[in-house]
Amino acid sequence: MTRRTPPSTPGAGARLSPAIAARAPTTGLTRRDLLRLGPAAAAAVAAGCSPRAPRDSGHVGIGGAIVGASHQTGHRLREGGLPEPRTTRDVGVVILGGGMAGLSAAWKLAKSGFDDFALLELEEDAGGNARWGQNEVSAYPWGAHYLPVPPVEAPAVRELLDEMGLVQAYGPDDEPIYDPRHLCHAPQERVFIDGEWHEGLSARDLLDPEGTGGVAVLAEFEAQVSAYQNYRDAQGRRAFALPVAASTTDAEILALDDMSMREYFDRAGWASERLRWYVDYCCRDDYGCTLETTSAWAGWHYFCSRPLNGEYLTWPEGNGRIVRHLMDRVGDHVRAGMLVYRLRSTSGDDHGSLAGVEADVLDAATDTPVRYRARRAIYALPRFTAGHVIEGYPPSDPGANAFTYCPWMVANLTVDRLPDGAAWDNVLYDSPSLGYVVATHQNLRVTPGPSVLTYYRPLSIPNPEVARTWMLEQRWDDWVSVIFADLAQAHPDIESLVRHVDVMLWGHAMIRPVPGFVWGEARRRAMDPHGAIRFAHSDMSGISLFEEAQYHGVRAAEAVMHDLGHAHPSSL
Numbered sequence: 001m002t003r004r005t006p007p008s009t010p011g012a013g014a015r016l017s018p019a020i021a022a023r024a025p026t027t028g029l030t031r032r033d034l035l036r037l038g039p040a041a042a043a044a045v046a047a048g049c050s051p052r053a054p055r056d057s058g059h060v061g062i063g064g065a066i067v068g069a070s071h072q073t074g075h076r077l078r079e080g081g082l083p084e085p086r087t088t089r090d091v092g093v094v095i096l097g098g099g100m101a102g103l104s105a106a107w108k109l110a111k112s113g114f115d116d117f118a119l120l121e122l123e124e125d126a127g128g129n130a131r132w133g134q135n136e137v138s139a140y141p142w143g144a145h146y147l148p149v150p151p152v153e154a155p156a157v158r159e160l161l162d163e164m165g166l167v168q169a170y171g172p173d174d175e176p177i178y179d180p181r182h183l184c185h186a187p188q189e190r191v192f193i194d195g196e197w198h199e200g201l202s203a204r205d206l207l208d209p210e211g212t213g214g215v216a217v218l219a220e221f222e223a224q225v226s227a228y229q230n231y232r233d234a235q236g237r238r239a240f241a242l243p244v245a246a247s248t249t250d251a252e253i254l255a256l257d258d259m260s261m262r263e264y265f266d267r268a269g270w271a272s273e274r275l276r277w278y279v280d281y282c283c284r285d286d287y288g289c290t291l292e293t294t295s296a297w298a299g300w301h302y303f304c305s306r307p308l309n310g311e312y313l314t315w316p317e318g319n320g321r322i323v324r325h326l327m328d329r330v331g332d333h334v335r336a337g338m339l340v341y342r343l344r345s346t347s348g349d350d351h352g353s354l355a356g357v358e359a360d361v362l363d364a365a366t367d368t369p370v371r372y373r374a375r376r377a378i379y380a381l382p383r384f385t386a387g388h389v390i391e392g393y394p395p396s397d398p399g400a401n402a403f404t405y406c407p408w409m410v411a412n413l414t415v416d417r418l419p420d421g422a423a424w425d426n427v428l429y430d431s432p433s434l435g436y437v438v439a440t441h442q443n444l445r446v447t448p449g450p451s452v453l454t455y456y457r458p459l460s461i462p463n464p465e466v467a468r469t470w471m472l473e474q475r476w477d478d479w480v481s482v483i484f485a486d487l488a489q490a491h492p493d494i495e496s497l498v499r500h501v502d503v504m505l506w507g508h509a510m511i512r513p514v515p516g517f518v519w520g521e522a523r524r525r526a527m528d529p530h531g532a533i534r535f536a537h538s539d540m541s542g543i544s545l546f547e548e549a550q551y552h553g554v555r556a557a558e559a560v561m562h563d564l565g566h567a568h569p570s571s572l
Contacts, residue, residue: 059477059495059501061499062480062498062501063499063500063501064476064480064500064501064503065502065503066479066503066504066505067502067503068123068142068504068505082341082342082360082369083369084360084369085360085361085369085370085371086369087368087369087370087371088370088372088373089370089371089372089373090372090373090374091116091117091118091374092116092117092374092375092376092564093109093116093117093118093374093375093376093377093378094117094118094119094357094359094372094374094376094377094378095118095119095120095380096343096359096377096378096380097120097121097122097128097379097381098119098120098121098122098127098334098336098380099126099128099129099130099537100127100129100319100322100538100546101128101380101536101537101538101550101552101553101556102121102126102128102378102380102553103119103126103326103327103330104156104326104536104550104554104557105119105378105536105554105556105557106333106553106557107330107557108156108553108554108557108558108571109557109560109561110329110333111329111571112557112566112568112569113566113568114568118372118374119330119333119334119335120335120338120340120359120361121334121336121337121338122339122364123337124336124337126323126326126327126334126336127143127320127323128549129143129144129319129506130144130319130322130323130546131143132317132318132319133317133412133502135452137414137439137440137450137451137452138316138439138440138443138451138452139315139316139317139320140316140439140452141320141454142318142410142412142454142504143318143319143509144318144319144546145319145454146184146312146313146314146318146319147312147313148306148310148311148312149176149178149183149311150242150547151241151242151305151307153238153241153242153243154242154243154547154550154551155572156550156551156554156571157547157550158176160325161313164321164322165179166178166179166313178313182314183311183312183314184313184314184424184442185424185442187199187421188200188312188423189201189424189425189426190421190423190425190426190427191206191429192426192427192428192429192490193206193429193430194429201425201427203218203275203278206277206278206429207272207274207275213272214272214275217271217272218275220270221270221275224300225300225303228300228303229304231248231253232248233249235248237249238304238305239253239304240253240301242305242545242547242548243541243551243552244518244542244543244548247301253297254519256295256296256297256300257295257296257297257298257515257516257517257518257520258515258516259295260296261279261291261292261295261296261299261300262276262292263296264299265279276291277430279291279299281427282299282303283298283299283302284434284458284460285302285434286302286543286544286545287302287510287512287513287544288405288406288407288458288459288512289512289513292462293462293512293514293515294513294514294515295515295516295517295518296515297513297518298513298518298543301543314441315442316439316442319546322546337363337365338361338362338363339361339362339364340359340389341360341388341389342360342389342391343358343359343377343379343389343390344357344390344391344392345391345392345530345531345532345533346358346373346532355375355532356373356374356377356532357374357375357376357533358371358372358373358374359371359372359373359374359377375532375564376532376533376534376563376564377532377534378536378553378556378557378560379533379534379535379536379537380535380536380537380552380553380556382403382508382511382537382539383403383535383539383540384403384405390530393530402520402522402523403511403522403526403539404464404511404512405507405508405510405511406460406464406467407458407464407467407471407505407506407507407508408456408458408505408506408510409459409479409505410455410457411454411455411483411501411502411503411504412439412452412453412454412502413452413453413455413483413500413501414450414452414501415450415452415453415497415498415499416497416498417448417449417450417497418438418440419490419491419494419497422438422441422451423438424437424438425437426438426490428486431486432457432486433455433456433457433486434456434457435455435456436454436487437456438453439452439454455483455487457482458509458510459471468508471505471507472507476501479501480501484498509544510544511538511539511542511543511544513542513543518541518542518543519542523540523541523542526539526540527540527552529559532563534556535552536549536553536555536556536557537552540552551572554571554572555572558570558571558572
């Protein structure tokens with residue numbers, strides 16, 4: 001998740017017969033939905049049964065499970081009826097949520113000498129979309145698995161990477177020089193197309209079979225990329241920057257948010273099937289959206305916010321390496337397994353009550369409620385939870401439903417050996433998946449051996465609620481069958497290589513930058529404080545990237561320190 005490959009390829013989905021597609025309404029799925037969800041949905045519909053119907057998996061000798069926290073714990077927010085706490089704890093600042101935004105807020109507080117804070121996280125492991133796992137073979141990611149070298153507009157990211165020891169020196173232009181051991185090694189990418197693997201993930205290479213027409217369209221596309229990259233407004237701001245807050249607010253650029261990327265292509269007359277596939281893949285890669293559901297502003301942001309030939313930092317555990325560092329800095333302040341079910345502003349009283357907030361929390365391990373009283377709160381949870389948690393929120397906000405999320409399935413396959421010729425990132429043309437990355441790619445060992453393949457599949461249908469429901473109904477063997485059917489196109493022997501498959505389901509993995517959202521009123525209002533509560537999450541940017549999560553975490557930490565009169569240097 002947030003698999004940001006350099007400009008390259010997109011995916012269209014498995015093909016279904018008209019007979020199968022016609023039966024889609026029995027599951028609440030349209031034909032287009034089935035195309036996006038792939039063979040599992042088609043098989044369930046073709047069989048005329050519920051996706052939960054029992055079936056013989058046939059995956060003999062392969063272990064594994066659906067892993068991760070129970071969705072039922074988080075769903076208790078919607079059910080209500082949680083008890084009143086009898087225990088109270090006082091703290092200066094309480095951070096709700098231990099994803100990258102919450103951890104970044106904690107990092108900035110600790111780095112500024114502000115130690116009176118607690119971070120409350122629902123899961124047993126912090127990190128959010130950057131969570132990671134490990135087995136006897138390797139560490140591996142459960143979500144984000146790399147970080148592009150940050151641009152000048154992201155000083156907080158550069159500060160963090162320097163602190164992590166990843167910067168070897170600074171060049172004459174004061175640009176950081178990164179340790180090459182952590183930059184992605186060759187071969188970086190390949191795509192399976194026309195029945196064979198091709199090194200690289202180049203749009204130009206993909207378009208060659210289409211002849212001069214496709215090449216002409218690509219030239220126009222690349223010219224537009226260059227124009228947007230070179231764009232500067234009167235204040236010197238780029239058209240598309242990281243973080244989003246550093247981007248221009250010129251009307252001609254913001255107008256791109258009012259149309260989809262597909263509409264942009266249609267208006268430009270760019271009919272090349274492979275170029276559309278490529279851009280669709282990129283949109284699913286970064287946003288979990290398709291060409292049809294991605295705002296054109298977000299689509300162009302993918303290509304223009306970073307250099308086309310920029311380098312990428314990656315590790316076996318992906319961005320879990322960043323989580324490990326942050327936890328080393330702030331782990332003593334983290335309280336795991338904590339479900340925050342009520343947050344309210346307080347004015348204080350004559351009996352010692354703190355002015356600020358009260359956070360009622362359920363310790364999931366003991367089913368015991370506790371109340372945290374704090375002077376300020378940083379709400380670093382996804383935006384869709386706010387209405388369930390914060391009393392009196394949103395205050396007559398008609399845009400609350402504007403925040404929609406793509407569900408994802410991520411699987412880690414432990415293999416006895418790598419598929420032949422494996423690169424770091426391996427993509428299948430015309431697949432509903434994003435392919436797989438190799439956890440051991442950076443090891444540089446002479447003799448290849450066992451490895452872990454991390455397989456990514458966004459459920460990118462227009463109605464994410466339908467996709468979420470369908471996803472949670474699937475069993476482990478359903479997902480394994482889906483994965484093998486997909487990868488067998490390029491690796492007919494894939495099942496014989498695999499010894500273990502673990503699957504993680506992300507119900508609300510990524511905010512969807514649908515047309516009108518990134519620069520719409522709902523997203524902008526979401527950053528406004530609510531009493532003593534500051535908000536921090538990549539949701540606040542409308543795109544789910546590490547750089548955005550960190551920016552909002554640091555921004556919120558600096559705001560609460562300002563509120564509380566704690567002097568600190570800015571990282572922004």
